[in-house]
Amino acid sequence: MRAIQISNVKELKSIEIDAPAAPGPGMALVKTHRMGVCGTDVSCYLGKFPFFDFPRIPGHELGVEVVSVGDGVTNVKSGDACSIEPYMNCGECYACRRGAINCCQNLKVIGVMCDGGLCESFLVRADKLHPSSKLTYDQLALVETLAIGCHANDRGAPTGGDHALIIGMGPIGLATLEFARLTDATVSVMDMNPDRLKFVQDNYGIENTVLFKGDGSEIDRMKELTGGDMYQVITDATGNKHSMSGAFQYLAPTGTLVYVGITTDELSFRHPVMHRPEATIKASRNALPPDFTRIIGLIEDGTINTDPWITHRTSFDGVLNDFESFTKPETGVIKAIIEVV
Structure with missing residues (x-):
């Protein structure tokens, strides 16, 4: 059976x-129809993601079809179109016992x-x-990215009367938006790429845009x-140490x-920028089943209209040639979809 593997830094190969x-109890055999390419996949390919080891078959943003199910499975059946929640938690550790399964101490994220x-197909819980x-398989492949943004927004929990800022208008920033x-x-967005700010204006009607020039x-x-x-709530979706370290200067008191x-990378800031506004710092990891x-x-x-999201496509056979272009913001990529079937 064919698969695509990230074998080393910036190396993809067909294997x-x-x-x-056949699926055992509690398991399902699924056929992959669509895979979304996200910042995590790009970081893994570039050798920059902290939880990734080579070699690995990527793919965690998925639209799949259920082929067959094992004993005891009642939530899905053969032929169902599904999104996958790719966070394989243990159910037994401290985090899982507290319901924070996104922070499972033994977590295994598929594709990472x-x-x-x-x-072509694989087994999954x-x-x-x-x-x-x-939903189409395209839409189902976008659910996981949106879930990351959903959870991040819940962590900040902006409410009426708040000014909220989202930094970075890549897929995760857009999902948070x-x-x-x-x-x-009242939501503002900031990016250093004017094309991404225009995308937000054109597709979301967000006029409160900030072009970062430094x-x-x-x-x-x-x-x-x-x-x-x-800003009372700031969400930094850049993954850039300079942006993440500098974001404090945009906080309102008690933000x-x-x-x-x-x-x-290490983040660096002088303590007064956190102490002076009595700031709260939160991380947002993965997402939750709801x-x-x-x-x-x-x-x-x-x-939610996912139509504007998908800017690039390739086939299963085209991945080896096209993936490198998905790592380059200058290509205008927001979300690339791989059509596996």
Whole structure:
């Protein structure tokens, strides 16, 4: 059976693997139809992701079809189209016992810490499948990215009267925006790429955009947008150490800074920038099962429109040639989809 493997830094290769066995109790055999390429996949390919080891079959943003199920599986059946919740938690550790399964101490994320879905078919825990009778496989492959943004927005929890800022308008920043805009907060977005800011204006009607130039003009713009108050909730989705370290200067007093982007670099800031506003710092990791259920419903009822997201496509056979281009912002990529079947 064919699969695509990230074999080393910036190296992809086509490999042959054994076909999966019949699913055992609680398991499902699924066929991959679509895989979304996200920042995590790009970071893994570039050798920058902290939880990734070579070689690995990527693929955690997936739209799949259930082929067959094992004993005891009742939530899905053969033929169901599903999104996959790719966080394989143990169910027994301290985090799992507290319901924080996204922070499981023994967590294995498929496509990152164990082999994922960039192959013809594979076995997965059936409880991690979220079916929909209405969504396309393209849409189902986007649910996991949206779940990351959903959880990040919940961590910051902007409310009416708040000014909220999202830094970085890549897929995770856009996913966070999808949910921030459903609150009563006044939302601003910042990026150093004017094309991404225009994308947000054109597709979301967000006029409170801030172009980062690093010359202080962004702070002047923020003061203009917030009446000088700055931001009660900031979500940094860049994964860039300079952005993450510098985000404190945009906080309002008693504000909350949420890091959803990941970096392997050290962050550096002088303590007064945190102490003076009595800031709260939060991390946001992965997502929770109710996020997937909520998102599928929001796409089904039209609250979330995924059509603008997909800017690039390739086939299973085209991955080896096209993947490198998905790592380059200058290509205009927002979300690339791999059509596996």
